[in-house]
Amino acid sequence: MKIIEKYLTPNEYSRPGTKLKPIKAIVLHWLASPHGTGNGVYNWFESRKDGNNGYGSAHFCVEMDGDIYQYLPQDEMAYHVGSETYTAYGLSLSSYPNNCTIGIEMSHLDWEGQMTEETWTKSVALAGALIQEYGLDVEDITTHNAVVGWKDCPRWFFNHPSELLRFKKDVKRYLMYGNIVIATGDVNVRETPGGEWMKVLREGEKTQQVGILDGWNKIKFPGTSEDEYGYVSGDYLA
Template sequence: MLTIQQQRIPVNPFSRPGKKLVAKRGIVMHYTADPGASAQAIGNYFSSLKNQNPDDGTGDRYASAHIQIDRATIVQSLPFDEMGYHCGSKQPYLPEALSKLGSYPNNSTVGIEMCIEADGLIHEDTFNNAVDMVVYLIQHEGFPEVIFTHKGVVGWKDCPLPWVRNPSELERFKQEVHSQLNSQEEEEDLNLSANQWTILTTQLKELFDKKLITDSTWIDKAAVKKLTVSELLFINTAILNRGIK
């Protein structure tokens, strides 16, 4: 994973209210809607919002995200336990967002901005950097594996637009995060027919009786069809070793 570059927004009413999150309930994905703009440039923009004058009669913009990502850079603008303004809505939030994120999702989520190329698309490197970032947030910052898009929170905003146009990209993103989170844990059991499991169990019993294996739990595991490739390789090596002696 890329090093996270720190570029904090100064505390200000428009982009860093300085409030703590009330809980860590989810991760909200965005796109920058600014073709060709870098992660740093977007961070600078969020910081520049502090210069707005609330009393000048012009409309003020409240916006920020915790993280901006481009093809080669990850920039962090807000601490992960502080609130940003990335998915607020004056209209009602979608039911799934309300149920998983609470009544005001800004105060329970981290917001991630994905930069877009000049053609408006999210580059595959940016996509992969975002996968790394989300995996990091789940493994090291206490966020659950609950991934929303901005659109999925508020309903009315087409963000990230490339994923709104092509929803399979969101699914691919979630699957990639999930498989990275589980890559060390999920080893499949042996893919054997029922008859083969029976034969394997019988053979392990015979090997146990001959004291070529000494741990009967292997037999129990085979009997309930729960033996992995790694475990069988381990058993085979032990048997070969004892067979030679």
């Protein structure tokens, strides 16, 4: 899974640099702007750095063509579920759920919030990789509305609850059958993201993705006595 990293400038209003507590949920959002783009979302979040447009940001955006943008490191807090009031579910996460959640913005076709197949498929894969990374369950994938109670976000899931159930079923299916990746060239496998080299994954070799951390794909491969794990750049996987 390839991630386009476009990090926001550190600032009080969209990238405060606050470290996240242990992750408890992955929160889905819509852009509330049909045909929005990853660059457009970046520009909107970045425009807040001087305090003129309030607080707001998210960790990821999945475009209509399936490209995935990342705006914050995964260990930093985003302002994506801030509210004066929270649902009982939101408060079960934290008194301030921004501090323990990852936010995914999803592009959409229209004001109903309907997504392209590419947005849906890549959002499923991203959510699946994140719950693997943090040891969560599919039921820990939630919505902005479920956390705050007063926003119809994502609108498609708000108006079509069965579609959220389908999304979660697709994540389960992805985790069972769809998270196989293929090396598009010889690629170094590292112990940690950007860390020491441990082995080479050869071109054409298949492996299983079991997580994602700041653009580095966590993979599982056969070891000498048990399965081993390492990180590779998403630029070299298909």
